[in-house]
Amino acid sequence: GTKPVSPTNPARHIPWPARPCAGPGETCQVSDFLQPKSFLKTCRGASSDPGEGDRRVVFLFQRIYYLSLEFYMGRTLQNTMINLGLQNACDEAIYQLGLDMEELEEIEEDAGLGNGGLGRLAACFLDSMATLGLAAYGYGIRYEYGIFNQKIRDGWQVEEADDWLRHGNPWEKARPEYMLPVHFYGRVEHTAAGAKWVDTQVVLALPYDTPVPGYMNNTVNTMRLWSARAPNDFNLRDFNVGDYIQAVLDRNLAENISRVLYPNDNVSRDGGVDVLGVFQAACSAWMGIAVAIQLNDTHPAMAIPELMRIFVDIEKLPWNKAWDITKRTFAYTNHTVLPEALERWPVDLVEKLLPRHLQIIYEINQRHLDHIASLFPNDVDRLRRMSLIEEGGTKRINMAHLCIVGSHAVNGVAKIHSEIVKTQVFKDFAALEPEKFQNKTNGITPRRWLLLCNPGLAELIAEKIGEDYVRDLSQLTKLHEFVDDDLFIREVAKVKQENKAKFALYLEKEYKVKINPSSMFDVHVKRIHEYKRQLMNCLHIVTMYNRIRRDPAKLFVPRTVIIGGKAAPGYHMAKMIIKLINTVAQVVNNDPVVGSKLKVIFLENYRVSLAEKVIPATDLSEQISTAGTEASGTGNMKFMLNGALTIGTMDGANVEMAEEAGEENLFIFGMRVEDVTELDREGYNAQEYYDRLPELKQAIDQIKSGFFSPNEPDLFKDVVNMLFHHDRFKVFADYEAYVKCQEKVSELYLNSKAWTKMVIRNIAAAGKFSSDRTIKEYARDIWHVEPSDLKIPPPNE
Numbered sequence: 074g075t076k077p078v079s080p081t082n083p084a085r086h087i088p089w090p091a092r093p094c095a096g097p098g099e100t101c102q103v104s105d106f107l108q109p110k111s112f113l114k115t116c117r118g119a120s121s122d123p124g125e126g127d128r129r130v131v132f133l134f135q136r137i138y139y140l141s142l143e144f145y146m147g148r149t150l151q152n153t154m155i156n157l158g159l160q161n162a163c164d165e166a167i168y169q170l171g172l173d174m175e176e177l178e179e180i181e182e183d184a185g186l187g188n189g190g191l192g193r194l195a196a197c198f199l200d201s202m203a204t205l206g207l208a209a210y211g212y213g214i215r216y217e218y219g220i221f222n223q224k225i226r227d228g229w230q231v232e233e234a235d236d237w238l239r240h241g242n243p244w245e246k247a248r249p250e251y252m253l254p255v256h257f258y259g260r261v262e263h264t265a266a267g268a269k270w271v272d273t274q275v276v277l278a279l280p281y282d283t284p285v286p287g288y289m290n291n292t293v294n295t296m297r298l299w300s301a302r303a304p305n306d307f308n309l310r311d312f313n314v315g316d317y318i319q320a321v322l323d324r325n326l327a328e329n330i331s332r333v334l335y336p337n338d339n340v341s342r343d344g345g346v347d348v349l350g351v352f353q354a355a356c357s358a359w360m361g362i363a364v365a366i367q368l369n370d371t372h373p374a375m376a377i378p379e380l381m382r383i384f385v386d387i388e389k390l391p392w393n394k395a396w397d398i399t400k401r402t403f404a405y406t407n408h409t410v411l412p413e414a415l416e417r418w419p420v421d422l423v424e425k426l427l428p429r430h431l432q433i434i435y436e437i438n439q440r441h442l443d444h445i446a447s448l449f450p451n452d453v454d455r456l457r458r459m460s461l462i463e464e465g466g467t468k469r470i471n472m473a474h475l476c477i478v479g480s481h482a483v484n485g486v487a488k489i490h491s492e493i494v495k496t497q498v499f500k501d502f503a504a505l506e507p508e509k510f511q512n513k514t515n516g517i518t519p520r521r522w523l524l525l526c527n528p529g530l531a532e533l534i535a536e537k538i539g540e541d542y543v544r545d546l547s548q549l550t551k552l553h554e555f556v557d558d559d560l561f562i563r564e565v566a567k568v569k570q571e572n573k574a575k576f577a578l579y580l581e582k583e584y585k586v587k588i589n590p591s592s593m594f595d596v597h598v599k600r601i602h603e604y605k606r607q608l609m610n611c612l613h614i615v616t617m618y619n620r621i622r623r624d625p626a627k628l629f630v631p632r633t634v635i636i637g638g639k640a641a642p643g644y645h646m647a648k649m650i651i652k653l654i655n656t657v658a659q660v661v662n663n664d665p666v667v668g669s670k671l672k673v674i675f676l677e678n679y680r681v682s683l684a685e686k687v688i689p690a691t692d693l694s695e696q697i698s699t700a701g702t703e704a705s706g707t708g709n710m711k712f713m714l715n716g717a718l719t720i721g722t723m724d725g726a727n728v729e730m731a732e733e734a735g736e737e738n739l740f741i742f743g744m745r746v747e748d749v750t751e752l753d754r755e756g757y758n759a760q761e762y763y764d765r766l767p768e769l770k771q772a773i774d775q776i777k778s779g780f781f782s783p784n785e786p787d788l789f790k791d792v793v794n795m796l797f798h799h800d801r802f803k804v805f806a807d808y809e810a811y812v813k814c815q816e817k818v819s820e821l822y823l824n825s826k827a828w829t830k831m832v833i834r835n836i837a838a839a840g841k842f843s844s845d846r847t848i849k850e851y852a853r854d855i856w857h858v859e860p861s862d863l864k865i866p867p868p869n870e
């Protein structure tokens with residue numbers, strides 16, 4: 074084979090394969106891409122205390138594993154050049170060859186191994202963990218097909234397979250030497266020597282490593298993604314002996330495990346597909362020398378019983394010792410409180426697929442319930458509420474309960490969300506162990522979400538406050554000094570205008586749509602979901618349209634409303650919302666009375682590389698979820714950092730953005746969580762708002778009567794019916810406040826200077842939302858490790 078070369082510094086590279094750790098006191102070569110300096114630094118202070126009964130599993134080194142079913146990485150080329158400090162040199166070299174770097178970068182496929190915020194968070198965390206010099210690994214699944222490509226045909230979403238590996242993947246390296254067997258099915262024998270899981274079917278897990286370079290610190294971490302392979306004797310060993318061809322064809326059954334990313338965002342995958350989480354968990358628990366395993370939601374929750382199985386059945390640790398280590402190792406991040414997104418796996422399924430794990434879960438549950446019963450005697454209802462197993466109807470495992478019980482820390486992803494987790498959704502658990510519950514407000518990496526996507530703004534900032542802010546984003550507060558600096562204000566406005574012009578050109582080239590670059594770019598991009606309320610935005614569009622038509626001579630601040638996002642293929646209402654937006658757009662965009670005042674664009678196939686284009690070009694960021702439903706949001710932070718103003722509800726991290734920038738520097742409107750709770754208590758009646766608000770009535774009547782879809786007048790009857798009779802997200806209740814708030818937005822936009830000053834105040838306040846800050850908090854409060862934060866210059870300087 075070819076000799077592998079380190080992406081940073083071949084001279085300092087550790088030869089492959091790294092020698093496995095042998096025992097306490099041994100010098101150990103850790104990861105394949107990890108540089109020795111950062112490794113030694115993070116290993117200092119590591120504990121090596123092989124407790125009673127510990128044999129092979131010894132906690133030697135501070136290795137952190139971030140377990141996630143999604144890593145939404147996007148493209149890698151430009152990010153690699155930036156983090157290695159090679160971008161200018163590469164640009165120059167490519168130019169000398171008569172090529173254009175940007176054109177080259179456009180050729181790379183997105184690694185779309187994620188749905189939205191949760192997967193992108195994992196990707197931002199990898200960047201920050203490497204930048205902070207933590208010996209941290211991302212562990213996940215190497216899907217052969219990532220998130221589908223979205224096509225819009227006649228206004229409808231059509232899904233296309235994302236064959237992202239078609240031309241190969243230059244960033245990964247298969248590591249067959251680390252292949253592992255993963256067991257499924259079979260049965261459990263209880264012997265004098267303990268439980269034995271026998272007659273299993275084996276699937277092989279083949280890891281692929283991708284380097285994760287830190288920003289200018291001579292450190293490279295590893296993302297290890299696992300691919301399912303059928304063993305050569307699959308379906309041949311015990312049966313089907315006669316049918317060789319069929320046995321080869323059946324290899325697909327095993328390999329389907331890592332075939333395709335499940336395209337549901339904020340929805341629990343249905344039973345039967347969770348083989349995936351099991352597969353990853355099994356691959357991951359064999360890491361052996363973790364000090365911390367962070368679970369990105371409950372998707373990889375089976376890692377908990379799997380680690381217990383390894384300790385108890387294989388390493389023969391006593392249960393209590395095994396449980397103590399397991400709890401100290403795992404930590405769980407909750408990402409949503411929407412009931413449809415909380416995972417509940419059917420017991421029947423787990424019993425067939427993983428009989429030993431189910432027994433272990435039962436044992437965990439028994440001890441957990443015994444403990445509660447001892448604290449709260451005769452409180453049967455509490456036992457029922459807190460059980461890991463839900464009875465009544467299909468018996469199910471409550472995966473969040475398993476994660477809470479099996480972890481030493483549970484965190485939400487923004488202050489308001491963590492509060493809801495602690496005081497509402499899991500309040501019984503918080504009553505039991507209040508100190509377990511934490512908050513870790515999400516963040517984004519400023520390397521990709523500023524340096525990479527908005528070099529104009531990044532440079533302008535560096536001119537004013539130096540370049541250190543890239544590693545310490547809190548330094549952005551220094552920009553407050555320049556809020557009244559007329560030259561700086563003009564320069565910030567100019568960069569935005571340039572970004573808008575560039576994006577307009579892109580739309581014209583790729584989609585043949587012409588937009589007015591001096592109009593306000595009002596952008597709502599994220600997964601399409603009822604709770605994110607793209608419908609409310611749509612009602613605002615219709616309202617603006619009606620106002621223009623009612624009085625065409627009246628001053629109207631021109632807007633280009635851009636909405637983008639994918640709907641889960643099985644989510645009917647989300648797909649209808651896309652169709653509605655496109656249908657309204659068709660009418661609005663072709664009405665001569667409207668002209669260039671209002672344009673509506675549905676941005677096809679929203680993904681990481683498209684986010685990098687549209688966010689720097691945005692004036693107004695739409696973050697309008699029903700209060701209490703968006704756990705954090707990270708799109709909101711990207712926009713803030715890139716000089717957009719936010720119109721939003723007091724939900725998720727919007728609350729903290731308002732806290733940082735001052736509420737007067739955001740366009741906050743609508744119900745707060747308390748108001749929503751109160752309205753629920755009274756009973757939400759959509760009809761009331763419809764009867765009271767003539768513009769809402771007009772918009773709804775138009776949608777209902779086929780004004781926008783004359784050939785199919787009934788097209789949106791499901792949507793309208795939902796809005797009146799079962800709108801869990803109360804669109805009508807916030808409509809009036811939203812429209813009024815949008816009027817204020819338009820008014821401010823007329824005053825370019827005042828607008829830009831508010832933009833500067835927002836950028837100056839965005840420092841908190843660096844994922845470096847988030848990761849430092851995880852390191853300090855959950856993982857108990859010291860980031861080394863190396864500042865070694867790259868070798869070529």
Ligand SMILES: *Cc1c(COP(=O)(O)O)cnc(C)c1O
Binds near residue numbers: 188189190599707
């Ligand atoms: C950041 C990001 C998201 C998350 O956006 P939210 O507005 O927080 O839901 C989703 N998709 C992509 C491509 C992103 O980059």
